[in-house]
Amino acid sequence: MSPQLLFMQALNGLQYGILLFLLAAGLTLVFGIMSFINLAHGALYMMGAYFAAAAFRHTDSFALAILAGLGGAMALGVALDRCGFSRLYPREHLDQVLATFGLMLFCNEAVRMIWGSAPIFMSLPEALGNTVMVLGTPYPLYRLLIILAGLLVALGLYLLIERTRVGMLIRAGASNRAMVAALGVNIGWLNTFIFALGAGLAGLGGALVGPILSVQPGMGDSILIMTLVVIVIGGIGSIRGAFLGALVVGLVDTLGRTIMPALLRQSLEQELASTLGAAISSLAVYVLMVIVLAVKPEGLFPVKKR
Template identity: 55%
Template sequence: MDAIFIIEQLLNGVGYGFMLFMLAAGLTLVFGIMDTMNLAHGSLYMAGAYVAAKAHQASGSFLAAILVAVAVTMLVAAVVEILIVRRLYRRDHLAQVLATFGLILIADDLVHAIWGPSPVTAPTPAALSGPLEIIPGLPYSSYRLMMIAVGLLVAIGLYLLVNRTRLGMVVRAGASNRRMAEFMGVRVDRVFSFVFVLGAALAALAGALMGPISAVQIGMGEAILIPALVVIVIGGIGSVRGAFVAALLVGLIDTAGRAFLPPALRAVLPPSLAADLGPAIAGIAMYVVMATVLAIKPQGLFPARS
C-alpha cells in the first residue's frame, strides 16, 4: 500500500463526501428549518440521476443534461410541495414519515413505468473521461476532480446564502418563530417552498453528478438516504456547517475503510474472509461514529440553534 494509493482513496472519500453534503444539506434544511421529515428526498436524487442520464444520451451535452435534470426535479418538487408536503408542515413527524414513505413507493413505480426495470447508463463526458496528473506520479480522474470542485462551490454558495443574505435571514426567522415572522410580514409559506425546492435542486445535482460513477437504478435514492440521515444527525439537524463536516467525515470513513481494511485484514485472515469482512466493518463504522457523537453531543457536532 503506497502513498499514491492512499492519496487516491482519500480523494475518492472527499468526492463522495461532497456528494453526500449536497444531498444532506437539502435534507437538513427541510428538516431543521421546516421541521418536516421528508423521506422522499432520496427520490429527488434518483430523479436527477435518471433525467441527467437520459438527457445526456439524447443531447450529448453533459452541462445541458445537468441543467435539465435540476430544472425538471425542481419543477417536480414544487408540484409535490404544493399538493402534498405543504399539508404536512403542521402535522406530526409520524404523519410526515408515512406520507413521504408513500411518495418513495410512488416514485419507484413511476421510474419503473417510464424507464423500465433495468439500470440506465450515464455516460461520462468526453472532456472529463481521462486522468489528470495532479502531482507527479498521481494521475487522478478529472471527472472526480470536477465533482470535488462543484461540491466545494456549492458548500460556499450555500453558506453565504443562509448566513450572509437577506433571504437567508428570512429563512432563519421563519424557522425560529414562524408566527412572529408572519406578524412581521414574512410570507413564511413562500419561504418554506423556496427551501424545499432548493433542497430538491441540490439533491438533483448530486444525483446527476453521481450517475456516471454509480448505478442509475430504481432504489438508488433509498440507498443513499441512510448515509444522508447519518450525516445530518452527526452534524446537527438544520446546520449546513455540520452537514459539511459530517459528510466529509462519513465519506472518508466509508471510502477509506473499504479501501484499506481488506488489505490490512488479509495479513491475519484468509483472503476471502478479509474481502467480505472489510467492507462490512467500513459500513458499520459510520454508525459507530454516529452513536459516539450522540452519546457525547446529542444535538450533533454543530447544532443549528447553538
C-alpha cells in the first residue's frame, strides 16, 4: 500500500469524522443537557438532505440548497419541540425512545410518499468539483470544504457554549434547571433553542453529504448508530468529546477498511481476504467502544462536574 493512498484514506476518515461530529454535536447537546433520547436525530439528518435536494432542483443554487437543509431542519426541530417533544422531556427514557423511534419510521415513510423510493442525486457546481493538491496528494476540493466547515462549526459551538450569555444559560440549565427557572429564564424556550440547534447541525450534515452519497429514505438510520457510538466513546454531553470521538471513529472505520484487507491478502486468497477484511473492519469501531467503556465508562472526555 502506497503512502499516498494511505494519506488519502486518512483524509477520507477525517472527512467522515467531521460528518459524524455534525450529528453527534447536536445529539450530545440534547441528550447531555436535556436528558432527552432522540432516536429521530437521524431522520432530521435525512430531512436536511431532502430539503437541500429539493431546493437545488428548483433553484439550481448550491448555496441555497445548503441553507435550505440547515434552515429546514431547524424549523422542523422547533415544530417538533413545541408540538410534542416538550411534553416528553420530564418523562422516562423509555417513553422518549418509543416516541422518537415512531417518528423516525414516520419520516422514512413520509419521504417515500413525497419524493418516492428512488435515490435523488445532487450535482456539485463546477468550481467545487475540482481536485486540489494536499501535501502532494490530489484530493477532491468539496471533501476538503466539508472538513473546513466542520472545523468552523466546532469553533462556533465552543464560542457559543463557553463565551456567550446563551451558553452560560445552557450550562446553568444543565446543572440546575429549577434554579435557572427561578431566576426568570424561560427554560422551555431554552430547550427549544438547544433542540433546534441540534436539528440544524443534523440537517447541515445531510445537506453537505447530498452530493457525495445518494439522498434516499432511511439514510439516517445507519449513521445514527455510528453517532451513538461516537457519543459513548467521547463522553455524553461533551462537545469536545463529540469532536475528538468523531475523528477517532472516522479514522478507525476508514483506515480499517483499507488496511485490514491489504494485510490479510498477504496470507489469504484475495477474495477471502477482501470479505474477511471488510467484516473485521466493520467491527473495529464497536471493539473500540467496548475497550473505552471497560477502561473509562464515562467516555474519553466526560463533562466536568460543575
